[in-house]
Amino acid sequence: MTSHFWLTSSHPKQYADAPDNRLYVRQYGSGQHILIALHGFGRNGGRMERLGMHLAPHFTTLAPDLPYHGKSEWFNDRYGVEEFTAMLQQLLDRYQDRRVFLLGHSLGGRYLSACLPRLEHPQLHDLVLVAPDGAGGRYTNWIDTLPQSLVSPLARLTERPRAILRMSEWLQKRGLINGYSADYLKFNLNNRPFRRRLAGTLRSVLRFPPAPASFERALHQRGIRCTVLVGDKDPLLHHDRLTKMYxxxxSVDVQRYQGSHWLPERLLAEYYLDSLVAVLP
Incomplete structure (x- = not known):
């Protein structure tokens, strides 16, 4: 079973006649247990389809499109932890009587780890982060190294592709971004939705700073564990930085597997089915 629904922001609007920010949520399966899965930058909730369908007999997988991604409609030029946590909490509130699992891939992993301290649910079971950004992602790590004063001007430049391409060359020459990042920008910047996605994410991502102590405290208080999955051939991660953080x-277990940055559906399916067996009476 595949379906979808919308989550509308409950945050008061700055202007009464402004359109509502809302997230498009894809639903796979109708099993008893809930898996909330967040995708990475440039993707959408459809990335979770194969995993969701594999787990369908036992899980209902809810995969929101992040702001500026997929079919979600986000009209503000940025968002922060408070707003995004409120969206996730709406999902949790729908399933107070269900066991809930959380999964975040890449940028989605960064967001989940930042939101966890504010999320409340009586049956949170565990959290899985796959190649989480923030700890050492190569293609967004450079954002974390820039002064805050440069991020907003950089976001504005995304509306002028030639200017941002010149900026990417400047950043690459100075070692602030790698060749992959520069080539990625060259390939995508002629696409207007991509530029909107990049600008909004640039303005927002620093509002989700890595905070290991707060993350560990949130895990401990909820009595849950986090598994961090890292592909041994992932070219987008600084493995040493990720290891040093987690x-x-x-309350965190770091597990390496044979693979790159892509979501390891088969490994995750086995993980969740094994987890389900472990918690059943």
Missing amino acids: EPLP
């Missing part, structure tokens, strides 16, 4: 945390 391995010291008592």
Whole structure:
């Protein structure tokens, strides 16, 4: 079973006649247990379809399109932890009597780890982060190294492709971004939806700063664990930085698998089915 629904922001609008920000949520399966899965930058909730359909007999997988991605409609030029957490909390509130699992891939992993301290649910079971951004993502890590004062001008430049391409060449020459990032921008900047997605994400992502101590405290308070899955051939991660951030945390297990940055559907399907067996009476 595949369906969808909308989540509308409950945050008061600055202007009464402004359109509503809302997220498009894809639903796969209708199983008893809930999996909320967030995709990475440039993708959409459809990335979770194969996993969701594989788990369909046991799980209902809810995969929102992030703001500026997929079919979601986000009219503000940015968003933060409070707004995005409120959206996720709406999903949790729908299923207070169900066991809930959380999954975040790449940028989605960064967002989940930042939102977790504010999320409340009586049956949160665990959290999985696949190649999470923020700890050492190569193609967005450069954003975290820039002064805040440069991020807004950089976001405005995305509306002028030639200017941002010149900027990307400047950043690459100075070692602030790698060749993959520069080529990625060259390939995509002629696409207007991509430029809108990039600008909105640039303005928003620094509002989700990595905070290992707060993350560990949230896991401990909820009595849950986090598994961080890292592909051993992932070219987009700084593996040493990721290890330094997550391995010291008592509630986190870092597991490496053979693979790149792509979502490992088969490995995740086995993980969730095994987890389900472990928690059944």
